[in-house]
Amino acid sequence: MEFTMGGRAEVRITPADVGKRVSVRRRSEGGAAGWRFTDTVGVLTSWNNHVLSITPKSGESVHIAESSLVAGKVVPSAPARRRGPSATFAELAHVCARAWQPVESEPLGDWQLRAAEGFTRRANSVLPLGDPGVPLDEALARVERWYEDRGLPAYIQTATGAEGTQENLCAELEEHGWRREVTAQVRIAALAPIGDLDADVARVRLSRGIDEAWLSRYQRFDTPGPHVLKVLGSGPSVWFATVPGDAAGDAPAAIGRCVVDGRWAGFMAVEVDAAYRRRGLASAVMTALARQALDEGASAAWLQVEADNEGAHALYDRMGFVTHHLYHHFRSA
Structure with a gap:
């Protein structure tokens, strides 16, 4: 991160820059090591009473004393991604x-x-x-x-x-x-490469409706009442994927849900039973759903994944997904 101009660091932001994306460097005491410097990049959301508030991607504001600033400048928005579809x-x-x-x-x-x-x-x-x-x-x-x-x-x-x-x-x-409780990534990718994956889709069954077997694998509710079915069944064109277990009567080995909406195919509820992991079932579910979405004219994919779900991040990285933005849920105190 470069702040110098002619070899000299400068603070080149003012309260008039509130609302703009900025990059600042501030100093704090570092004990025996002397001064320590910290860089922050985000939107300058306020500058009152000699204190700056900057909100970075994480969504949690950082408050910085004006007197601690060493350097600062307005910076352009993050560059457009070179992979995947464009989207606002x-x-x-x-x-x-x-x-x-x-x-x-x-x-x-x-x-x-x-x-x-x-x-x-x-x-x-x-x-x-x-x-x-x-x-x-x-x-x-x-x-x-x-x-x-x-x-x-x-x-x-x-x-x-x-x-x-x-x-x-x-x-x-x-x-x-209000306090932030959950942060997740919204990721996007081109759809065709997902449909072209060499995945075993022969066992994946697609349907328009939800059955008891699918619900038995989906672990996001206590009782699957009408409200659950209403939400899961909502969307312009909804598909459900199921991979049966190895034995008759077993709960599904894996499930998934896809909503096709114009050029977009959204993937959600992709879950694999712990006993069936590392068999490529998540990839198979997403590939089967992607092929169905391609048949309906979709060309781009999106999904939401919590920021700390490292295993899912690795899978989605391999599929070409990149983070478009973060979303947060703030709860009233």
């Missing part, structure tokens, strides 16, 4: 939302309040794509009342790390006492 944040946010449709929803300006009796945060959180139409304090109070009326915790889903994402909203939520 707004496009992907709408596509992902259509794959996890709630049981009920209500608009608040450009925000969408969503609920599905608690099944998956993605269907039980506010999607804030725009202006709520009222001051933020009032919007947050309405959100809290709406979820309280349904016996649910109040969550707001935000995004960081791409052009047009919501670093400012993340910082404002933190200032209002």
Whole structure:
């Protein structure tokens, strides 16, 4: 990271740069070693009372005393990826939302309040794509009342790390006492290479509906009530994949779900029984679903994976997926 100009570090940002992506270097005491320097890159979300707030990709704001700055400059947005499809944040946010449709929803300006009796945060959180139409304090109070009326915790889903994402909203939520609970990556890739993988798809069965066997492998709920079936079955074109177990009557060895939506194919609920891992079943499920999506005219793939799921990251890396942005769920205090 280079801050020098003519051999001299400079602070070339001011409060007028709030809202821009910046790179700063600050110093802190390093004990016997003297000064220690730390670099931070993110959106400058505020500069008040001689303290800067910068929200990096992680979504958690960093507060920096103005007096500790050694260097700083405005930097361009992250360069476009050279692999995979091009996509805007707004496009992907709408596509992902259509794959996890709630049981009920209500608009608040450009925000969408969503609920599905608690099944998956993605269907039980506010999607804030725009202006709520009222001051933020009032919007947050309405959100809290709406979820309280349904016996649910109040969550707001935000995004960081791409052009047009919501670093400012993340910082404002933190200032209002909301806390980030979960961070996940939204990854994208070209679809054809996934369909071309040399995977054993002969055992993969595709269907439009969910049966008891598929649900017995999906471990994301206590009781598969109508709300679970409604959310899982939602989307423009939904497919379910099942790999039967080795013996008749066994729970499936692997499952998956795919939602085809225009040029996009979203992969989710890819799960493999522990006894069947390292047999290529996750790749087989995704390959079979990708071929079906290609037949329907899709050309690009997306998925969501929690930031700490290292095993899944390795698989998706091999398939060509790259991170487009991060999303977070903030919960009311």
